[in-house]
Amino acid sequence: MAVTSSRLETTIALIAGNGIYPETFAAAARRAGVAKLVAAAFTDETKPDLGQKVDAIEWFRVGQLSKMIAFFQREGVKQCVMVGQIAPRNLFDLRPDLRTLMLLARLKQRNAESLFGGIADELKKDGIELLPATTFLDDLLPPPGLVAGPAVKKRRWEDAEYGFKIAKETSRLDIGQTVVVKNGTVLAVEAFEGTNETVQRGGKMGRGKATMAKVSKPNQDMRFDVPVIGPDTIKTAASAGVDVIAIEAGKTLLLGREEIVQSCAALKVSVLALE
DSSP: OOOSSSSOOSEEEEEEOSSSHHHHHHHHHHHTTOOEEEEEEETTTSOGGGGGTSSEEEEEOTTOHHHHHHHHHHTTOOEEEEESOOOHHHHTSOOOOHHHHHHHHHOSOOSHHHHHHHHHHHHHHTTOEEOOTTTTOGGGSOOSEEEESSOOOHHHHHHHHHHHHHHHHHHHTTSOSEEEEETTEEEEEOOTTOHHHHHHHHHHHHTSSEEEEEOOOTTOOTTSOOOEEOHHHHHHHHHHTEEEEEEETTTOEESSHHHHHHHHHHHTOEEEEEO
């Protein structure tokens, strides 16, 4: 996906959440020739070893917006990217500074989209552009078809398509982007608890052979909250009794693709990309 700026800067900052997303982005940015990487890391979220992969790192509590922007300005940052999730509980357990309090006061809804959109607006006020979360990662967005794992029979493709349709509707309503289905029945819909808990709940109800669908929102803002699956997604699904995962082609990042392929083969979980 093209970035929104006319050109990429030689310094790019990561607003780094949990998981392997930050290190995956850092490696891709280095390959693309980015000279300086700066990371805003979050206590109890970001992996500590990220500091070894960037040129400057500072640690924050969720909600310390003024401190983060001041750090970026000291490091000469004009562009940044949000990489890695912040656990939903932390979005509602903020330690807000004055700037964050003023941002929250302007929001009519406190969901991921409104919060992250508000942060993007605050960054822009200080001359810092928020890039698409897929910058440098086009090769991790799969095309339609079977991505990994065993071939899938027609009935399971139909469940995948049904789950995809339902997930598109729940995401449109800003309820959640993941559902679990089996034999044309919705078993679980994601809400505040997050993807893993939804999969575990739906898999338990399905007692094996369930299908998970994870999609982007209609008019997805590709700067943040982009759908992601990784090796842990496969392991969680398999342990819950979910053996088919449907994702959205071209709009879902596969992080740790080699390990995903290996885990799918070993655990007999199929990943399908649908349009």
